[in-house]
Amino acid sequence: MHDTQALFDYTLGLADDSLVLGQRISEWCSHAPFLEEDVALANVALDYIGRARMFFGYAAELDGAGRDEDALAYLRDCRQYRNLLILELPRGDFAFSTARQFLVDAFQLPFLEALCASRDPQLAAIAGKAVKESRYHYRRSRDWILRLGDGTAESHRRLQSALEEIWGYTHEMFRAGAAEQGLVEAGIAPDRIALRSRWDALVTPVLEEATLTRPPDTWSVDGGRDGIHTEHLGHLLAELQFLQRSYPGLQW
Amino acid sequence: MVSFPIPNPEKMGSDPIYSRIPLVEAELAADRASQSDPALAWLWSLLEQVRDPEIPVLSVRELGVLRALESTASGLRVMITPTWSGCPAMHTIEQDIRAVLEAAGVAPVTVSMRLAPAWTTDWITPGARESLRRYGVAPPAMTSPDAGAADPAPACPQCGSTATRCISEFGSTACKSLWQCRDCSEPFDAFKRL
Ligand SMILES: [Zn+2]
Numbered sequence: 001m002h003d004t005q006a007l008f009d010y011t012l013g014l015a016d017d018s019l020v021l022g023q024r025i026s027e028w029c030s031h032a033p034f035l036e037e038d039v040a041l042a043n044v045a046l047d048y049i050g051r052a053r054m055f056f057g058y059a060a061e062l063d064g065a066g067r068d069e070d071a072l073a074y075l076r077d078c079r080q081y082r083n084l085l086i087l088e089l090p091r092g093d094f095a096f097s098t099a100r101q102f103l104v105d106a107f108q109l110p111f112l113e114a115l116c117a118s119r120d121p122q123l124a125a126i127a128g129k130a131v132k133e134s135r136y137h138y139r140r141s142r143d144w145i146l147r148l149g150d151g152t153a154e155s156h157r158r159l160q161s162a163l164e165e166i167w168g169y170t171h172e173m174f175r176a177g178a179a180e181q182g183l184v185e186a187g188i189a190p191d192r193i194a195l196r197s198r199w200d201a202l203v204t205p206v207l208e209e210a211t212l213t214r215p216p217d218t219w220s221v222d223g224g225r226d227g228i229h230t231e232h233l234g235h236l237l238a239e240l241q242f243l244q245r246s247y248p249g250l251q252w
Numbered sequence: 253m254v255s256f257p258i259p260n261p262e263k264m265g266s267d268p269i270y271s272r273i274p275l276v277e278a279e280l281a282a283d284r285a286s287q288s289d290p291a292l293a294w295l296w297s298l299l300e301q302v303r304d305p306e307i308p309v310l311s312v313r314e315l316g317v318l319r320a321l322e323s324t325a326s327g328l329r330v331m332i333t334p335t336w337s338g339c340p341a342m343h344t345i346e347q348d349i350r351a352v353l354e355a356a357g358v359a360p361v362t363v364s365m366r367l368a369p370a371w372t373t374d375w376i377t378p379g380a381r382e383s384l385r386r387y388g389v390a391p392p393a394m395t396s397p398d399a400g401a402a403d404p405a406p407a408c409p410q411c412g413s414t415a416t417r418c419i420s421e422f423g424s425t426a427c428k429s430l431w432q433c434r435d436c437s438e439p440f441d442a443f444k445r446l
Contacts, residue, residue, distance in 0.1 A: 036430060040422030043338075047426060050337030054367065125368035129337055132370065132446050133426075135400055140421055 006179040007120065008062040009082070010189055012072065013225060015055030016083035019073060020233070021104065022048030023240050027091050040140060044101070047133045054126045074244035078234050079227040086169035088224070088233045095148055095158035099166055102141035103203065107173045108134045110198035114190030123188065142206050149210025156211065163207075164215045171220035173199075180225075277369050283331075286320040287313075295321050295328070301352050305344045306425055309383045312345055316375025319366065327360035328353065333371045336426040336446070373427075373445045385409045389428065390442035406442040408433035 025045035032038035056069035063072070086104065091097045112134055115127035148155040174192045176184065183189035207214050223229065243250055276284075286292060299318060304310045312318040312332070320331040330349055334342050346363050353361045373392035376384075381391035390406035405416045413435035421444070423430040428441040 036420040036422075039424065039430075040420055043422040043426045046338030046340070047336060048338070050334075050339065054337065121368070125370070128368055128370040129334070132372075132399075133337060136421055136444065139400075139402060 004062055004064070006182055007188065008059055008064070010180055010183055011055055011059040011062060011123065013082040015052050015059055015072065016081050017087055018048045018052035018055060019240075020081070020083040020236065021087040022046070022052055023236055024087065024089075024091055025097070025101070028097065033094055044137055044140070047130075047137070051126065051130045051133075054129070058122050058126070070244070074241045078229050078237060081224075081229065081233060081237070082227065083224050083233075084169075084172050085221060085224045085230055086166065086172065088230060088236060089166070089169065090232050092162065092165075093158060095155065096162040096165065098141060098144045098148060099159060099162040101137070102145050102206070103166065103170050104173075105134060105138040105141045106202035107170075107195065107199050109138050109202065110195045111190055111192075114195065118189070119187040138202070145206055145212070146210045149207070149212040159210075160212055163212060167215035167217075168219040168221055171217070172222040172224060175222055175225075177225055279366070279369055283320045286322065289321075292321045292323065295353075295358070298356055298358075299330075299349065299352060302345065302348045305341045305348075307384070307387065307389065309387045310376075310380050312349075314377045314380035314383070316371060316373075316377075317342075317345060318349070327362060328358055330361060330363045331366050332363060333366045335371050338426055371446070373443060376443070384443060388440060390431065390440060392443040392445040395445050403429065403442070403445055406431060408436060408438060409440055410438045411436040
């Protein structure tokens, strides 16, 4: 059995994941290598912010403290954010953002497919919408991996070093705490550990085709789900939350 | 009036006919019943005024966003469904629906957002596909059972040529991709199938 608190925490974690990544991608607006890519990144950022709104909206319904989606997004501090660390890392250069996006898209696809079968109808409904968009995301980021990895010596070097820098953060995508494990047993949450082979199948052949070397699994970092973040999240939230912090209750 | 039977899930397991005939989901069957209900016809035609803010040649009904109307004891309930998750037009659409109904004296009105079944471009009506083409946007292909497959190359909405190339799968809005015609050289937006 599960309790509402566990379902709330789980939904909030998914909302934080989507918002933090959406915010990171949106930082590329007007900085992308060319116009079409600028538009593409803005589109992907909007998809993530859209799904963040759906998850936050549902979390607000479950919240015992009666907060709405804006309060959940704008009025929690770093230690209360539950996103995975890989999503909060600074955008870096285009190779770094591309590497992250590819590794995350390759996770989102099987994760959302599995979440479509959740016994929780609202989570299943959100996943049913989001998974269709993630198919477009994955195709785009896979194409970029091939283009940069098998591109010039410079693009190959940058992408390879981005993969090495980020690899240790990928493992957190496949970990679940005790509360989430309870939801797995209740048929509500997908089993993250079981998703690893699907992820591998979406990642490894593409890296090979792109003449890149899959980094070894020699280190890993986690803590995001417990609110233990890198120093970067605070800066992200400062920008994201500035208006609501300075002008509480402000509306557009 | 055409009526659509609502499938009984309990019967589906035992009755062999259901393994051969593709079923309409219960929600969609109810949507169609609402769309063809004579008592609601005037409201449906009234709401034809509500257009997609970004593609004004389409009404939100033709786009498949306006799903159902339900006249209840506590007023009119309007069911809409979002297109892409991040589509910023949804808020405007909701406001426009309220404004049109209010101007016609329909009150009270509740607008509900339904997520499942998820919106698909297959719901865009044949007439709307033709409007899109005339507007210069290639209409979406029908969805494929192979969900991961790339969209097929659309015909150029200007000259009809099928020699077109994809410039970006992400166009001016989330729902469109950007293409170029190899024959007349025109760049154009194509509606992505979803
Ligand atoms: Zn042409």
